[in-house]
Amino acid sequence: MELVPKIETVGLNLYYGDFLALKGINMKIPGQNITAIVGPSGCGKSTLLRCFNRMNDLIEHTKVEGKIVIDGLNILEPDTDLISLRKKVGMVFQRPNVFDLSIYNNLKFGLRIHRMLDGKDEIIQSIRGGLEQVGLWQELKDKLGNNARTLMLEQQQRLCIARVLILKPDIILLDEPCSALDPIATLRIEELLQALKQEYTLVIVTHNMQQAARASDYTGFMYLGELVEFGQTNQVFTNPKQELTENYISGHFG
């Protein structure tokens, strides 16, 4: 029995001006799993990720064709409500991008813009919930007034994840979330992702093959704007169907 995909792309093409950056991507991302997208630099993996919350809209002269269906809705329709889409599909960036504000205000930002503020107690409750989910509450509960930039990088990245979780998303997109972190912090973030997949659908872009092998359930391999192979991580890594995939994961290029 095939799972109903959480995210499905159908014939997805993306142009930067005249340059075709994504070529006919067909992909079914299952829910409540971690899906890794791997491939060499410039293969379009981040571009693909940024399609799922329409962040590519910010770049001028991009054109998208095809369909991206999330929970049965094509989010490429022009009348898509980007605000609720981005609330539902959260994003964590490469650099821990905390605001130059207190920890408290970093987390309050999302609540504030989505008018989810109902009294001080509820704010504290949501903030506590978010920080507990990323394992920061015990460390930070007495320092909520401190500037978030004073935290260690790993804590900052956790805070960024909490900032997304607090808005109660379904899907979390992670764009090389560990590339600024040391190996131990990386492992701890991966543990966190494993815990989060019970409730959320996670899509992670990474250039780190070991990370994809360790931390994901499904893997998509991209090359020059095409999705070369997509399948269960085990299968892609141990028994790839395409020669190109095999060459890449065995380290022949990339």
Place this chain on the structure above:
Amino acid sequence: MNAAKLRQQIAFIVLGVVTLFVIAPILLTIFYVTKNGIGAISWEFITQPPRNGMRQGGIFPAIVGTILLVVGTMLFSLPLGVLSAIYLVEYARDNFFTRLVKLSVVNLSGIPSIVYGLFGFTMFVLFLRLGTSILAGSLTLAIMSLPVIITATKEALESVPVSFREISLSLGATKWQTVRHCVLPYAVPGILTGTVLSLGRAAGETAPILFTVAAFYLPRLPRSLFDQVMALPYHLYVISTQVPNMPAELSFATGFVLIALVFLMNLASIILRAHYRKKRLW
């Protein structure tokens, strides 16, 4: 010493000397004006109207006039300039209209100030029937200040990293929420600098106010926005060239007050900037 090190030494000295040449005129001007004018500065000079064909008394109406004009200019040009810069940087797509606007801003800054004066006279004084008034003068000076404010604001906004906007938008914020909370607070110091620079220029310009607001001799203070006022730069021109047997000391003292006024404005902006850095909105 080898050749590269020697050349390095020479470059260092040449650059240092050139820099000195840049500072020298400023310091000399301030020194000269202060030395020749400070003797005439007194409480009476800055609080009394001119007397005896402007050869005696003070320059109080001109100080008040200049302050009113600067405030009026700011009220018109700051919102207009900042909002249009926000539109250009954050909202406008790259198309023919946007390019036309950007080109106009650049060209606006190249227009000689006397042309602004003529424009203000025909547009505000005659066509809109504001008369020679504080309102007409402020509007004229505001148009003159716009390009500098727009350019400074544009640069300040563009220097805020794209990633700041990305986080905010990725969390589902609207464009305006993003600009308001994640971009503007970081651009305020740059905007302040540009604004104060342009207001300093507005305070010192004679040509744009010549036909639109400045009074030759008007010892009483204005009662409404439709009154004329005296203004420091025009007063300086008048007493330096139009009044026979004028003590030169008074001209320099007037110049000194004008410089001091602009300096105070700069100081205020520095304090405001420091304050803003310490206390972000949220």
